[in-house]
Amino acid sequence: MSTTRELGLPTAVPSPAFQADTVEIWEVGPRDGLQAEKTVLDVDTKVELIERLARAGARIIEAGSFVRADRVPQMADSAAVMARVADIDARTPVLVPNLRGYELARDAGADDIAFFLSVTESFSQQNLGASRERMEQAAEAVVARAVADGVRVRGYLSMVFGDPWEGAVDVADVVRLASVMRGWGIEQLSLGDTIGVATPGQVRAVVRTLAAHGIPVGSLALHMHDTYGMAVANVYAGLEEGVRVFDAAAGGVGGCPFAKSATGNLATDDLVWMLEGLGIRTGIDLDALTETSIWLTRALGKTPASRVATALTR
Template identity: 50%
Template sequence: MRTPTVVPATVTPVASMPERVTIYEVGPRDGLQNEKALVPTEVKAEFVRRLLAAGLPVVEATSFVHPRWVPQLADAAELMGLLGAAGRDCPVLVPNERGLDRALELGVRHIAIFGSATETFAQKNLNRSLDEQFAMFEPTVRRAREHGLDVRAYVSMCFGDPWEGPVPVAQVVEVGKRLFDLGASQLSLGDTIGVGTAGHVSALVRAFVEAGMGTDQLAMHFHDTYGQALANTYAALQSGITTYDASAGGLGGCPYAKSATGNLATEDLVWMLRGLGIETGVELEEVAAASVWMAGHLGRPSPSAVVRALAPASAGDAAGGAAQSGA
């Protein structure tokens, strides 16, 4: 009897869908930042290398946040040093001008800032009011652009806030446009606690477009807390969005919002896009193997459905990776 093989998704294009999308990989930063056990810097560097080798066009490497707030990323400078020239094209999150100074010293070419659509989360995450965050980010973005850096702006809590509840669409648009207008090239709209639904996604994108922003200036950042990340992605695709944040293996959460569970898994996203005939340039099997390898270091299986489905083909790689590092 022949051994069963993985049956690939049948490609069935859907009218009005984009022909190609960009996957913005956030696993090494957003995925690992909430891990309690410190991941060795060498393991993080290898994770980034494997993701780049899998064809992911953008891999966000780390954050220059103060180690007191996110101890997992205290090794940001060391990590970027290990990545060498390849690391200079990997975006890094910078919370303020001090973080920007560190990024500039290392020759980083792409940075991201991380704002909030709500007052409470701005206070908890940034120690600033909703309005004060713009004054904090303005010099950071201005100096970054003066040095020729590309700037991305995240806006969190776009669909709901665990302290304030539902967030009005108009409020998200106002905050998002203010962050973008500081000088960003792209605005990533975050469903930080994963409460968004497909209709809500469509309404939010429509509101941004009506406010004068193009769909090419927007990206979506979904969490899968309620299992809605792929449905929300489908709605965003129908709305013309062509950039999606995702985390290899579904790693991630938010250290300041305990109800935020894992990000949309890169593998789950690629599987769906393959079935729709949408190009990404990403090798699904290689990303899955990288996720299994990292899961071996973290000591638990990946939450990604696609990684679990492909795991028998990748399990050996995970074991090999753990053995080589002595983990």
């Protein structure tokens, strides 16, 4: 396997637009990545994955999800995973769908949570079998409890850029949901391209529209999928608009088990390659990350979706 050092890559020349900027990378492979994979990894392998990512320099690693095991069996052992990664040098947020999930997460020691809501009615019904109204009520209760408990909370918005059942998504619906979530006290909102159909122009338009309606760009993150190969380009568009938080999964694992034709998440390897090339330091050792991506995808019985990991293994 080649390394970035052996390739003798030129020193990055920082882009004037991003000089002195830093970004925050949310590594979602152990949660959003693994929950969409057919192969179910055991606790030991999941713990090793999180430890490897932390050693590579990841500082935020979604460790699991406290959802119904019959819906997402890949996450059924999240409590056991949390017990074994409590002391790693990274934040380990977990996903919760409702108060019951929140209580289970808290019992497992979680002090950093996330929840998600759908911009579209169809995806809400298909994903959790409940209306947007009902899911928003459940989420509001979770946020109220978390705020009272002093727990960090992040909000995911699914189907921001397109829906497989409804097609194009009206940005007004995105503004409505983002405004509601901000009203609950959510400080960070992750905009999800759940089926990977977004384009850079669309990313710019959505971010600008949210900003025009009082949603600070600094409160936004981008969660891109790479179905049409646009994930890195969409991140660049987000950078130009002032977004500095990006979600990604090592090796590009995962996708969306409830959305039609969705392929993997943006690969963390590819994201780091681009950011470092712009002179934006991420704190992540790309060689250690790609080694982890290759190890992970082998454990899953597949090849990495990451272009960088693939290139370095040739």
